[in-house]
Amino acid sequence: MKLLVCISQTPDTTAKISFNADNTEFNNAGVQFIMNPYDEWYALVRACELKEALGGTVTVINVGPATNETTIRKALAIGADDAVRIDSDPKSAGFVAKQIAEYAKNAQFDLIFFGKETIDYNGSEVGAMVAEYLDLPFVSYASKLDLNGTVATLERDIEGGVEVLEVDLPFVLSAAKGMAEQRIPNMRGIMTARTKPLTEIPAVAFDGFEKVSQFTLPPAKAGVKLIDPNEMVELVRLLHEEAKVI
């Protein structure tokens, strides 16, 4: 079985967010970068589990500059067999999707994994886009995946509940909580990751139809107004008259 896991590099959840002087670009200075948590904890780990149980290979792909190699090596340490880096800044969701689709279109993957979204642009776009380029079914927000031969059974989070469905390989999925448990790379994984193949591929040209024209930071909160625990009638009055939410 050939599995592809698409990984993104994002600022750490705790990173302080700032922008360049004209507010058009994210300011990388001093920011700790990580593998997008949903790509790592859910997509990559489940792909590795399936490979370990059923045989096959797990390839990870990342669209990013050479400085992303640390993140890619971590994915190899967790259990991926080889890696591909498309050498370009990930300019937009559309750009990233085009690069992944170009790589995957002739590679005959049985399953292509994404995390449910990235924690930087929160778009949840790339998986659906790649599925469209490859003309494959797309199962988003999958919280459970089992394979029986070439038939997959999945659970998928929907508003207020769960959908249970079947689909034949190949297809594209985005993974949500429940799919797998976070895996810490062990020493052997870290050692072998150093020598696993990492192929660098140039990007294909793609003119997107959207770009960020400006970033802004939300206005700071005015500060908490503390209410005496015995004065809940007062809290209700404030929610009605001041905050106007009830």
Next chain:
Amino acid sequence: MVLVFAESPRGHFKKSAFEAVTYGKKVAELLGTDCVALTLGPVDDASVLGTYGAKRVLNLPDASLTHFDSQLYTQAIADASKQLGAQVVILGHTTTGKSVAGRLAVRFQGGLISGATGLPVLAGKNLLVEKTVFSGKAVAQYELSGAVNVISLMGNAVKPEQTGSAVAPETLTLALNASKIRVKEVKTQEGTVPLPEAEIVVSAGRGMKDPGNWGIVEDLATTLGATTACSRPVADSHWRPHHEHVGQTGIAIRPNLYIAIGISGAIQHLAGVNNSKVIVVINKDPEAPFFKAADYGVVGDLFEIVPRLNEAFKQFKAAN
């Protein structure tokens, strides 16, 4: 022409559909054109979409659209868009909308903003639209320059407005491919408002001490007509169902009012709720980080405060 896909899971419209049509009508006004609503699969009564501003309402009643398949839905929306000459296609930013929006953008080779939080403004022929990024820590304005642009609209970003009158639905005929997805079962809690749509959310955490104590949280939610939610440790301990978990790994929400009970406010939790309009935090620890993100705070024993707050809301409801 602005085409709005009005989602109707299991034949019923949810608030997200009315929000999308309300938004679509305003985008159509901006562009000096009409808003057309499209529904897929068998549906209750689509004429209601006219009251939210749709000039025409189209229904494709094909039974194969009863269950969601991103490929079929994309085909139907794209074909309808082409037939009608849509410039903008609008969907709710739901699990369905998100699975289709990217596909549509690729099919159109058009622009996409996923999770728009406000109305577009025009910049020449392009649209400028905002969304929140970095898990609520910043706002990004996107410039969409496609011949067709796709917008998925964040829940609770606009208020549904009934400004028009009902429109008789027209039946649309399109030849669809066979679905490759076989839906076996849909398990939902009917009768409760799903979290992403809820205007008031009452959420509780480990401070509750035991799942048997949730009665006071549910009572408060009932009084307010609110949806209940929980923090990650609570969902991980199976005290509450997984689909109630809000935060970074769970569901991101933006209700008008978020009441957090016995939740300390870890950054991963805040990432999922910090776009709530008003946040009330009840916690016994005055140093709980959540107070820094709160609008109103109550420091004390939640087992005393929550029933007292419930009584105060009941008094308010009785008087108003």
